[in-house]
Amino acid sequence: MSSKWDNIPALFANEDAFWDRRYWDTRYQQDRTTFEWYRSYESLQPVLSKYLPKDGHLLQLGVGTSRLQVDMADDGYNNITSIDYSPVAIQRLQDLYPGYSQQLSYAVADARSMPQYPDAGYAGVLDKGTLDALLCGDTEAADAGALLGEVWRLLQPGAAYVMITSAAPKSRLKYLQTPATPWQQLLVYEVGQQGALAGPYHCCSSSTGSGGESAAAAGCSSSMPAAGSSEGTLQGSAAAATAAADSNSSSGGGLQEALQLPQMAYSHLVYVCCK
Ligand SMILES: C[S@@+](CC[C@H](N)C(=O)[O-])C[C@H]1O[C@@H](n2cnc3c(N)ncnc32)[C@H](O)[C@@H]1O
Numbered sequence: 001m002s003s004k005w006d007n008i009p010a011l012f013a014n015e016d017a018f019w020d021r022r023y024w025d026t027r028y029q030q031d032r033t034t035f036e037w038y039r040s041y042e043s044l045q046p047v048l049s050k051y052l053p054k055d056g057h058l059l060q061l062g063v064g065t066s067r068l069q070v071d072m073a074d075d076g077y078n079n080i081t082s083i084d085y086s087p088v089a090i091q092r093l094q095d096l097y098p099g100y101s102q103q104l105s106y107a108v109a110d111a112r113s114m115p116q117y118p119d120a121g122y123a124g125v126l127d128k129g130t131l132d133a134l135l136c137g138d139t140e141a142a143d144a145g146a147l148l149g150e151v152w153r154l155l156q157p158g159a160a161y162v163m164i165t166s167a168a169p170k171s172r173l174k175y176l177q178t179p180a181t182p183w184q185q186l187l188v189y190e191v192g193q194q195g196a197l198a199g200p201y202h203c204c205s206s207s208t209g210s211g212g213e214s215a216a217a218a219g220c221s222s223s224m225p226a227a228g229s230s231e232g233t234l235q236g237s238a239a240a241a242t243a244a245a246d247s248n249s250s251s252g253g254g255l256q257e258a259l260q261l262p263q264m265a266y267s268h269l270v271y272v273c274c275k
Pocket residue numbers: 018019021024035036037038061062063064065066083084085086089109110111112127128129130133134
């Protein structure tokens with residue numbers, strides 16, 4: 001069946017084929033500069049430092065040519081492994097930042113399948129724009145499921161998957177909230193363009209979970225909202241069910257409003273998923 005979109009060349013040129021490794025290799029080969037997606041460390045630091053322990057082994061998925069891990073090392077993080085499935089990007093970073101070999105390591109790996117890394121081997125997993133890239137493809141549900149399944153396997157109990165994106169809860173939570181990834185808590189922060197920080201907004205928590213009591217290393221245990229907390233919250237089974245329903249609803253909008261995210265002019269969201 002034809003549509004009015006059929007003759008728009010850009011749709012067929014795969015100009016921005018973010019889900020395809022060849023796209024990234026070509027981009028990194030052609031563009032010799034570095035590129036930081038979404039946000040730099042400065043504005044993310046308050047959230048990252050809360051959930052990612054400086055002395056734990058962290059894994060960053062899809063590092064690209066970002067310097068986030070370099071800034072984190074300068075801020076005291078001492079063990080970050082950053083992966084990307086583009087060998088061009090990994091080589092670029094190894095060439096650019098040779099002085100950080102004590103704190104930073106790099107590897108070519110596919111975030112959807114990382115059997116070389118041990119179960120529960122990481123005190124946190126960081127993702128800035130990588131799940132986003134996979135979700136641009138035709139096999140987005142399978143790709144997201146594979147990535148998140150690996151994240152779940154690699155995280156220590158109580159540790160957090162911290163994901164930075166511009167995707168609103170109504171489109172993102174359906175990938176995060178699955179039976180395969182029964183997070184103890186799922187929180188959202190909003191970071192405004194000028195650095196204003198709002199949240200955490202509590203999307204849900206596991207009804208069978210321990211409430212994050214085992215979250216010794218990360219900030220997951222300390223971020224449970226107190227009774228009467230002024231933080232935005234959707235805690236409790238009814239609210240969580242509403243959130244889940246809204247996130248799967250094609251009409252959309254409900255959860256965004258339910259979470260009462262402030263209307264910042266241009267913002268990014270940080271999802272924190274506590275195992
Ligand atoms: C939008 S860029 C973000 C780069 C970097 N994190 C940043 O914030 O600037 C997405 C990155 O994810 C990488 N990527 C996409 N799918 C991947 C996968 N399955 N495994 C590993 N890396 C992947 C791409 O090569 C690209 O470098």
